[in-house]
Amino acid sequence: MQQFEMHSKNANGIISIEYGRKYVYSFDLEGRLLNYINEGRTYRRTLQNHLIFSRVVSGERISEEVVEKEAKYIVDQAYDEIKNIIPSIRDNDITPFLSKIASMNWQKLQLDAENLTRIYSGSVPIVPPDQYFALYVILERGCKWNRCNFCELYRDRKFSTLSLKDITKQIVDLEKFFGMGIESRRSIFIGEANAMSLPQELLLSATELLNNHFRLPIYSFSEPFTGHGPKTVKELQELRNHGLKRVYIGLESGSRKILRLINKPMDLNVFRDYVHRLKESKISVGIIVILGIGGRNLYDEHMRNTVDIIKDLNLDSSDIVYLSPFVQYPGFNYTDDSEHIIPLSHEEMLVQGREIRKDLLQPKSEQNNDHVFPVALYNLLEAQY
Numbered sequence: 024m025q026q027f028e029m030h031s032k033n034a035n036g037i038i039s040i041e042y043g044r045k046y047v048y049s050f051d052l053e054g055r056l057l058n059y060i061n062e063g064r065t066y067r068r069t070l071q072n073h074l075i076f077s078r079v080v081s082g083e084r085i086s087e088e089v090v091e092k093e094a095k096y097i098v099d100q101a102y103d104e105i106k107n108i109i110p111s112i113r114d115n116d117i118t119p120f121l122s123k124i125a126s127m128n129w130q131k132l133q134l135d136a137e138n139l140t141r142i143y144s145g146s147v148p149i150v151p152p153d154q155y156f157a158l159y160v161i162l163e164r165g166c167k168w169n170r171c172n173f174c175e176l177y178r179d180r181k182f183s184t185l186s187l188k189d190i191t192k193q194i195v196d197l198e199k200f201f202g203m204g205i206e207s208r209r210s211i212f213i214g215e216a217n218a219m220s221l222p223q224e225l226l227l228s229a230t231e232l233l234n235n236h237f238r239l240p241i242y243s244f245s246e247p248f249t250g251h252g253p254k255t256v257k258e259l260q261e262l263r264n265h266g267l268k269r270v271y272i273g274l275e276s277g278s279r280k281i282l283r284l285i286n287k288p289m290d291l292n293v294f295r296d297y298v299h300r301l302k303e304s305k306i307s308v309g310i311i312v313i314l315g316i317g318g319r320n321l322y323d324e325h326m327r328n329t330v331d332i333i334k335d336l337n338l339d340s341s342d343i344v345y346l347s348p349f350v351q352y353p354g355f356n357y358t359d360d361s362e363h364i365i366p367l368s369h370e371e372m373l374v375q376g377r378e379i380r381k382d383l384l385q386p387k388s389e390q391n392n393d394h395v396f397p398v399a400l401y402n403l404l405e406a407q408y
């Protein structure tokens with residue numbers, strides 16, 4: 024490699040090295056590659072050793088998973104390049120970790136990913152886009168409902184609740200696994216589909232345990248229709264005091280008809296009440312909407328009802344709305360196909376997303392424009408841990 028200008032830093036456990044304004048590498052303190060930019064080509068490597076390639080086309084971010092053979096080539100190429108650069112790095116914050124980086128390659132990352140899968144007794148299906156740098160800890164495995172017909176995330180596992188003993192062992196195993204790399208973790212994500220439905224005592228004990236080990240903000244998926252239903256404001260406040268920062272709820276659609284068609288037993292009044300309880304407890308929310316889920320036939324109903332219910336939640340800048348293009352699994356069917364729902368193309372879903380976003384960000388009245396919250400895309404393929 025030619026000699027170019029170089030910048031490097033260790034920012035809270037993430038080492039980044041920029042070389043010649045064309046190459047950027049980031050690693051955790053154990054030398055695991057996290058991100059790699061090569062002449063404008065941007066890659067994110069997940070802890071499960073998948074490589075996601077992202078680019079922006081006409082203002083839209085498009086991502087795809089790189090096939091394994093090519094991913095191996097690209098990751099090994101990144102390590103070969105960095106090994107050439109290492110001798111010229113003088114930054115004292117980084118030099119203690121360079122030998123770890125230099126000793127890594129695809130094969131070792133593959134074994135690393137297998138070790139992580141063993142700790143979780145399976146793969147991690149998904150995390151929200153702002154949780155790629157979380158420490159994932161399973162408190163409850165799978166989804167108790169597991170019957171929404173558009174969702175296959177947890178179909179491969181039986182629902183079970185972990186004991187405090189199992190959770191303690193998992194934490195110890197994760198500490199050992201991450202080593203110094205734990206410093207790259209910015210939060211804790213408690214899995215899987217609805218850890219919030221655990222009995223309050225167990226949830227408090229588990230979050231206390233997590234606080235004793237890590238002192239990081241805690242995030243969780245949730246839905247209000249399994250277990251004993253949503254927690255009370257008092258219970259939520261206890262959890263907030265134990266570090267719970269945000270809860271992500273898959274609303275999918277504000278249309279009762281569409282919820283029936285996708286077999287999601289979400290009572291919209293209960294959903295609204297749950298969000299209000301969370302907000303009253305000073306826990307922020309992430310609301311997930313599926314773009315294109317009503318197809319062409321229910322396009323307007325999906326848009327209108329979804330916007331109406333979200334506008335009624337009084338979200339603020341601490342909350343977020345995620346718009347996730349519908350990924351149709353082979354074999355997917357609506358519970359009743361008498362409407363002959365015509366699917367939207369990916370581009371049509373993005374158009375629907377832009378329309379929903381515009382309506383959501385329209386102030387309720389000219390006097391009231393304080394309720395501004397982020398609305399972002401949630402690409403399921405990118406959401407790998």
Ligand code: SF4
Nearest residue numbers: 166169170171174216
């Ligand atoms: S969408 Fe949520 S509630 Fe429905 S099956 Fe999937 S994880 Fe379970």
